[in-house]
Amino acid sequence: EAQVTQNPRYLITVTGKKLTVTCSQNMNHEYMSWYRQDPGLGLRQIYYSMNVEVTDKGDVPEGYKVSRKEKRNFPLILESPSPNQTSLYFCASTAARQSSYNEQFFGPGTRLTVL
């Protein structure tokens, strides 16, 4: 089944404790992206990657890192989480054709709480 998977689905952590949220897709998509969703703010893009070893900042990259060492994986790293990073996070992927950037496949989400 074609899908985007994220782990963990739920995470409660404390300020300053490094964490990684994994994202994996099995559709051989070149493009992958991370979003966060907060009430009243919609979804905002954190980072995106056009292909292996190619990443770039989205609208809200502060406090996050990403890496793209393999085509299928795009982990989101919070080196020193803070309470304002409490949010619902989504990973998404799509094929690298311009019109299809519009049709992104989203993962199930990771609900992160930073105390």
Add this chain to the structure above:
Amino acid sequence: LAKTTQPISMDSYEGQEVNITCSHNNIATNDYITWYQQFPSQGPRFIIQGYKTKVTNEVASLFIPADRKSSTLSLPRVSLSDTAVYYCLVPGFQKLVFGTGTRLLVSP
């Protein structure tokens, strides 16, 4: 990126047709109009995309007038399971910008 404006919420009943209109006055020549659906605590799901006139798939229809400054998502004969948030987007290259969407509530 073209800014989109859509109603905050809509109510409907099972079996009715629902039309959600979105305005995007500064849409660029090459922009597509895209709609997503999101259920609570799930990732958004692509519904339909169009450039002009009318597009139909198994889920919805999308109507786009000639000036392309607005578009209407049409959901035929909605059911309770269509209760969700619907987002109208005019994506930029490599980026999706989601607003707050239209919260559709379908009642029995």
